[in-house]
Amino acid sequence: MSESTTTSGQEPRPDGREPARTAPSAYAAAGVDIDAKYGAVESARAAIKASHGPGVLGDLGSFGGLFDLAAAGAEGQLLVASTDGVGTKVKLAVQAGRYDGIGADLVNHCVDDILVQGARPLFFLDYVAVDKMLPERVGAVIRGLADACRANGCALLGGETAEMPGVYRPEEMDVAGTIIGCVSRDRLLDGSRIRVGDVAVALGSSGLHTNGFSLARKVLDDGGFSLDDRPPEFGGESLADALLAVHRSYLGPVMPLLDRDLVHGMAHITGGGLPDNLPRVLPQGTAVRIEAAAMPRPPIFDFLCRHGRVAREESYRVFNMGFGMVLVVAAGDVDTVIETLAAAGETGRVVGEVVAGSREVRIG
Amino acid sequence: MSESTTTSGQEPRPDGREPARTAPSAYAAAGVDIDAKYGAVESARAAIKASHGPGVLGDLGSFGGLFDLAAAGAEGQLLVASTDGVGTKVKLAVQAGRYDGIGADLVNHCVDDILVQGARPLFFLDYVAVDKMLPERVGAVIRGLADACRANGCALLGGETAEMPGVYRPEEMDVAGTIIGCVSRDRLLDGSRIRVGDVAVALGSSGLHTNGFSLARKVLDDGGFSLDDRPPEFGGESLADALLAVHRSYLGPVMPLLDRDLVHGMAHITGGGLPDNLPRVLPQGTAVRIEAAAMPRPPIFDFLCRHGRVAREESYRVFNMGFGMVLVVAAGDVDTVIETLAAAGETGRVVGEVVAGSREVRIG
Structure with missing residues (x-):
C-alpha cells in the first residue's frame, strides 16, 4: 500500500524510505501488518546507508x-x-526460497539499461510489493537491492514497501525499481557513430538474466522438473542455481572503454534478445551479422530449448543465449577494447560485424 | 515482465518507454501476450508525448x-x-471497472510527497503490472498517468508495463511510480523554520486519497455493501464515486505560497494520518494542536467509521479525515496565505496552531 509514513515522533528517515505506519487494530484486522513492514526495512537500514555516496x-x-x-x-x-522489474524471475525466486539475488538482478538490469547510453548510475528507488509482509523475505530483498546499489556506486535513495492483501497471489511478491544516472552530453551514446565495418564485441551473460522466465517455468512444469534437479551437463549446479544466476552488471568493465571513447554503440540484450535489442542502436543503412558460435553459453539455454522444443530462431528472441551486452567498436580498436576489458577482468569476444542492411540482425 | 524491448526495426521510442517484445509462439503459450502489451502503450502515446516539456x-x-x-x-x-503506489485502491478500481483515475491518484500522490519539501515535479516513470494484459484497461491507466503528469507540468519520461502470469491474482493489477522533482537549496522546506505560535492552515482532501483502502474494503465486505450503493448522505454519489475520488494535487495552489516564501513547513496527510505525518516536519520542542471540527470532511469518512466501528483516535490514523495537506505558516501571514490560496481557487482553513511539546499532534 502507499500508506507510507513514519511513526509519530520518529526521526525523519535520512534514506528517504518511508516504511512504517501505525498499526491500529481495525487496520491489522484488514490484513495489513505495519510492524512487520517496518522490521523488514529496519533490517536493511545499514546496507541502505552504506550505499550512500556524497550526493545523498x-x-x-x-x-x-x-x-x-x-x-x-x-x-x-x-x-x-x-x-524496470525482474519479470517472473521473482516467482521462481519465491519458489526456490532465495530472496537475496533478486535485488541484484533488478539493480544490475537497470544499470545496464542506462549504461548503453553511456550513463553511470547515481541513485535508485525500489518498489517491493507483497501479498503478506514477511520481514525476513522482504528484508533480504531490500538488503540485496542496497548491496547491489553500493557495488554499482549508486545510492539506494528511497523506496516503497507495500503490503497488498488480495492483489498478489498467496506468497507472491513483485519487485520493481527506477534508476537515475547521468552522462555528459558529449559522451551520450545513441549508436549514430556506428558504421559498416565496425566490429561487434560481446560480453557473456550469467544465464537468463531477467528474461524468458515465463517460458522457463513452463518448460520446467511441462517436463516435471524440480528446481533441485541437477542435470549432468550443469557441472553440479541445480536448475535453481542456473535459473537464478544473478543478472550481471557490465558497469565495471565497460566504463573504462567509455572513458577512452572506444565504443560506437552498445546494446543490453534483454527481452527480444539479439534480434530486437541490437537494432535499437543501429543507424539506417546498417545491419549486424552475428556468429552465434563465437559466444559460449551457459548450459541452461540448451536445456530449456531442448525440453521446451524451442526453435532456434525463437530461442534468440526469448533468451539472450549467452550474450549479455554487445559493444560495437571500430575495427581498428578491437585489440585495445579486448585488452582494456581483460584488464578489468572481463572477456570480450568478437562475435560479428556491421554490414550494409536495414537495421536487422543476421544470426549465423 | 521486465522483457522490455522494441520490435526489430522499430524506431527508438522517444518517450523512453519500452513496451514491446516479440511474440514467439512458445512464449505466448507461456502466458505472455506482447502484442496486447504493445497495444496498451500505443493507445497512450499521444498523451505521453503531450506531457513532455522542454526538458525531455x-x-x-x-x-x-x-x-x-x-x-x-x-x-x-x-x-x-x-x-509510491496507490495501495489497494487499485483493487477497488478493478472491482469498479474504473481505470482512468488510478493514474492521477498515483501522480498526484507523488507530486504532493515532494511538494512538502518545496519541490516542483520534473519527470515521472511508471510501473504497471498485471496478471493478464488487457490493452483497454492498461491503456486507460497509462493515459491517466500521462494526463495527470501533464496537468502537473511533469513529463512521463518512461515506464514499464509487465505481464506477470502467476504472480497477481486473476484480473488484478498493481501500479507504482517514481517522481523526480527539483528545489533550490535555499527554498528547501524541512520544517526547521516552524516556531511555537505558528498557525496550521489545511487544504481539504477529496476523500480517502490513497490511504485506508484495505480497511475500507473490509467495511464494505463485512457490511454487505455494494460499490453501487448510494447512501442518502452522499448526495447522490455512489460508494464507488466516493471511494475512487481522485487524490488531489496541491501543486497549483501551494506553489504561489512557496514563491512568496510564506510556508514554514508542510505535511502531506497520507498513511498514518495527521498524528504520523505532521510530526515529520516538527522541530524538537514543538507540537501541533488541531481542531478537527475546523475541517469539513467528505461523508465517506463518517460512513466508514460508523459501519466499521472505527474508534475516533484510530480514524485519524487510518484516514486523512478530510485533511489533504497541512501548511504551517507565521501567524502574521495567515491572511495573506488564505487570500493567495483563494486567488488560486483553493480554500485554506485555519485548523490549529503550533504549541510547545514533544513533536506530537493533539487532535481536539
Whole structure:
C-alpha cells in the first residue's frame, strides 16, 4: 500500500524510505501488518546507508529522498532514467526460497539499461510489493537491492514497501525499481557513430538474466522438473542455481572503454534478445551479422530449448543465449577494447560485424 | 515482465518507454501476450508525448529516458525523488471497472510527497503490472498517468508495463511510480523554520486519497455493501464515486505560497494520518494542536467509521479525515496565505496552531 509514513515522533528517515505506519487494530484486522513492514526495512537500514555516496543529503530527507548532483560530480550532465522489474524471475525466486539475488538482478538490469547510453548510475528507488509482509523475505530483498546499489556506486535513495492483501497471489511478491544516472552530453551514446565495418564485441551473460522466465517455468512444469534437479551437463549446479544466476552488471568493465571513447554503440540484450535489442542502436543503412558460435553459453539455454522444443530462431528472441551486452567498436580498436576489458577482468569476444542492411540482425 | 524491448526495426521510442517484445509462439503459450502489451502503450502515446516539456530529449531516447535539467530550468537545483503506489485502491478500481483515475491518484500522490519539501515535479516513470494484459484497461491507466503528469507540468519520461502470469491474482493489477522533482537549496522546506505560535492552515482532501483502502474494503465486505450503493448522505454519489475520488494535487495552489516564501513547513496527510505525518516536519520542542471540527470532511469518512466501528483516535490514523495537506505558516501571514490560496481557487482553513511539546499532534 502507499500508506507510507513514519511513526509519530520518529526521526525523519535520512534514506528517504518511508516504511512504517501505525498499526491500529481495525487496520491489522484488514490484513495489513505495519510492524512487520517496518522490521523488514529496519533490517536493511545499514546496507541502505552504506550505499550512500556524497550526493545523498542524508540529514535533510523526509518525505522524499534528496540528491545533490554537484556533490556527486554530475552537475551540468544529462539525466538518464529507467524503470524496470525482474519479470517472473521473482516467482521462481519465491519458489526456490532465495530472496537475496533478486535485488541484484533488478539493480544490475537497470544499470545496464542506462549504461548503453553511456550513463553511470547515481541513485535508485525500489518498489517491493507483497501479498503478506514477511520481514525476513522482504528484508533480504531490500538488503540485496542496497548491496547491489553500493557495488554499482549508486545510492539506494528511497523506496516503497507495500503490503497488498488480495492483489498478489498467496506468497507472491513483485519487485520493481527506477534508476537515475547521468552522462555528459558529449559522451551520450545513441549508436549514430556506428558504421559498416565496425566490429561487434560481446560480453557473456550469467544465464537468463531477467528474461524468458515465463517460458522457463513452463518448460520446467511441462517436463516435471524440480528446481533441485541437477542435470549432468550443469557441472553440479541445480536448475535453481542456473535459473537464478544473478543478472550481471557490465558497469565495471565497460566504463573504462567509455572513458577512452572506444565504443560506437552498445546494446543490453534483454527481452527480444539479439534480434530486437541490437537494432535499437543501429543507424539506417546498417545491419549486424552475428556468429552465434563465437559466444559460449551457459548450459541452461540448451536445456530449456531442448525440453521446451524451442526453435532456434525463437530461442534468440526469448533468451539472450549467452550474450549479455554487445559493444560495437571500430575495427581498428578491437585489440585495445579486448585488452582494456581483460584488464578489468572481463572477456570480450568478437562475435560479428556491421554490414550494409536495414537495421536487422543476421544470426549465423 | 521486465522483457522490455522494441520490435526489430522499430524506431527508438522517444518517450523512453519500452513496451514491446516479440511474440514467439512458445512464449505466448507461456502466458505472455506482447502484442496486447504493445497495444496498451500505443493507445497512450499521444498523451505521453503531450506531457513532455522542454526538458525531455525526445529524439535521443532509446533504452532510458533522457532529461535535460538546464532546458527545464532546473540546473544547479537539488533533486527530490519519491516512489509510491496507490495501495489497494487499485483493487477497488478493478472491482469498479474504473481505470482512468488510478493514474492521477498515483501522480498526484507523488507530486504532493515532494511538494512538502518545496519541490516542483520534473519527470515521472511508471510501473504497471498485471496478471493478464488487457490493452483497454492498461491503456486507460497509462493515459491517466500521462494526463495527470501533464496537468502537473511533469513529463512521463518512461515506464514499464509487465505481464506477470502467476504472480497477481486473476484480473488484478498493481501500479507504482517514481517522481523526480527539483528545489533550490535555499527554498528547501524541512520544517526547521516552524516556531511555537505558528498557525496550521489545511487544504481539504477529496476523500480517502490513497490511504485506508484495505480497511475500507473490509467495511464494505463485512457490511454487505455494494460499490453501487448510494447512501442518502452522499448526495447522490455512489460508494464507488466516493471511494475512487481522485487524490488531489496541491501543486497549483501551494506553489504561489512557496514563491512568496510564506510556508514554514508542510505535511502531506497520507498513511498514518495527521498524528504520523505532521510530526515529520516538527522541530524538537514543538507540537501541533488541531481542531478537527475546523475541517469539513467528505461523508465517506463518517460512513466508514460508523459501519466499521472505527474508534475516533484510530480514524485519524487510518484516514486523512478530510485533511489533504497541512501548511504551517507565521501567524502574521495567515491572511495573506488564505487570500493567495483563494486567488488560486483553493480554500485554506485555519485548523490549529503550533504549541510547545514533544513533536506530537493533539487532535481536539
